[in-house]
Amino acid sequence: MSINSDVQDTGVEDNTPGRTRTILAGLVGNIMEWYDFAIYGYFAATIGKQFFPSEDPAISLIASFGAFAAGFLARPLGGIVFGRIGDIVGRKRVLMLSVMAMAIPTTLIAFLPGYESIGILAPITLVLLRIIQGLSVGGEYTSSIVFLVEQAPAKRRSFFAVWGMWGATLGILAGSAVGDVVATVLTDEQIADWGWRAPFLLGSLVAISCLLVRRSLTKDTPSPEVSSPVKQTFMLHYPTVIKVILLNIGTAVSFYAAFVYVVTYVQVVDGLPKEIALNLNTGSMVLLLIFMPIAAWLADQIGRKPMMVAGAFLIAFGAIPFFHLIHTTDPMLIFIGEIGFVLAITIFSGGLNAANVEMMPTSVRCTGLAFSYNASVGIFGGLTPLIVTWLLTTTGDPIAPAYWIAFAGALSLLATLFLYRETRHIVLSS
Structure with a gap:
């Protein structure tokens, strides 16, 4: 058994820069991942018309949400895949991989041609990208919580752990806010033409920032044998x-x-x-x-x-x-x-x-x-x-x-x- 109640563990060094870097590394990935899920939901109707065209708008919307659900249903499998990586090679490595697994599909969705350009390949590719993102989300949140708790001072583990959930909540809010701005500034025609892609591009920039923050981490939990x-x-x-x-x-x-x-x-x-x-x-x-x-x-x-x-x-x-x-x-x-x-x-x-x-x-x-x-x-x-x-x-x-x-x-x-x-x-x- 790997838990013990005799003594306290020390966790991350108890200094402000170290604490801030650890918390930031834990929460930024959740911001990006839930931001992406939020903006997809916000623009589901537009995406449905672009990738799942139908004479009935309701069918396009249902198909679009089907792609969204595919990502959601992939979460348990993603949890096992990324969880295994985290247990074998370390927490830092899995946090880098989970962010990349979200960042790359997000960027590709921003540039993915619609049904009119490449036909059936458009919806197939979109669904595959959403599945990859779902796998990523399945590993990102729990891996970040594990990292935060293991790196925390012994008497502050709950306070460190909460920032994973805090980041996910902020990501949902950020996605809604960006969607509102795009809907307010652009016309319906502009949104359908190119505007819906802009929030995904912004998500790519957030992902790059996240990778830079996590690359700067110098401390990791040793992988058990x-x-x-x-x-x-x-x-x-x-x-x-x-x-x-x-x-x-x-x-x-x-x-x-x-x-x-x-x-x-x-x-x-x-x-x-x-x-x-x-x-x-x-x-x-x-x-x-x-x-x-x-x-x-x-x-x-x-x-x-x-x-x-x-x-x-x-x-x-x-x-x-x-x-x-x-x-x-x-x-x-x-x-x-x-x-x-x-x-x-x-x-x-x-x-x-x-x-x-x-x-x-x-x-x-x-x-x-x-x-x-x-x-x-x-x-x-x-x-x-x-x-x-x-x-x-x-x-x-x-x-x-x-x-x-x-x-x-x-x-x-x-x-x-x-x-x-x-x-x-x-x-x-x-």
């Missing part, structure tokens, strides 16, 4: 994999419900304009960025488990009251309901981000965490918009989505209470 981390993960450490999956269900479901599905809910069920729904969502995500470091700092002071119990409790028993607030026509009440989810997610994540890493043995840390996290997010989080839409349609109850969120929160609450043992004081040995 393990020949088959995938085999060890599933044969020796499957109980930990199950624990991580259960612990992450609550935040996965509540995040996709609160920051993806609710935008549609406010428009379709509450009948409010798209602009209001998007503004409320943007405000909620800004608060998420503000609260995450605070919750992580607190988890370093009082422990992971108290934060996780409080957050899971708030998800399980707050989901229904929060949705009653969201199911109104008053933007202020809707925003208060969304803030409830922000608080629940940040409190839970404040302890969970570091706990995910601390639970995994060193020899399979990248592989085990990448698979279990992506399985939880991919299955439970990724299916959440579909599940809550089905619940709403079949029951006719506008609060029905909250039942699924409450169920997920209850699962994570039970897992935290009965399966998780406090990991704040363990040693992350190599």
Whole structure:
């Protein structure tokens, strides 16, 4: 076993430049990767017309989102592929590779000819590029969290870990902001002609900056002597994999419900304009960025488990009251309901981000965490918009989505209470 509770590990040198460089290296890749996912979603309709032309615009849009989903579904496989690399050759190497696996397809998409130019090769190439990007995302987030925690001072691991999630959230916001600017400055004809490509080019510049930052890293976690981390993960450490999956269900479901599905809910069920729904969502995500470091700092002071119990409790028993607030026509009440989810997610994540890493043995840390996290997010989080839409349609109850969120929160609450043992004081040995 690679964890120990007798002494503390030292982590990265405790100086401001070293800490800043480590945190920056951990978060920049997540900014770029989630920026790319956001801008693809923003311009899905335009991309659908360019690469999946059809007389019915709805078919083009569905095909475009199909390419988007292909990248999403590739995440668990990407987690295993890049996790194995991280466990065998080191964290720094896998962080470089995962960024390149996102940067190269992003650049190619910016210059990829449309269906009118190269025919069927256009949609086929686009789908392949999205799959490569999905593989990259599957390894980037968890590898960056592992790197941040392993390089952190022993008493600040939660604070370091949170910057991976912080970067991903900032990337989504940045993608939305760039999309808004392009839509405001350019005409529909200009966007269809060339404008949609500009955000992808900007993403390439971000990727270059990310590579430069990560190349400057001088310290890495030594690779354990393990020949088959995938085999060890599933044969020796499957109980930990199950624990991580259960612990992450609550935040996965509540995040996709609160920051993806609710935008549609406010428009379709509450009948409010798209602009209001998007503004409320943007405000909620800004608060998420503000609260995450605070919750992580607190988890370093009082422990992971108290934060996780409080957050899971708030998800399980707050989901229904929060949705009653969201199911109104008053933007202020809707925003208060969304803030409830922000608080629940940040409190839970404040302890969970570091706990995910601390639970995994060193020899399979990248592989085990990448698979279990992506399985939880991919299955439970990724299916959440579909599940809550089905619940709403079949029951006719506008609060029905909250039942699924409450169920997920209850699962994570039970897992935290009965399966998780406090990991704040363990040693992350190599």
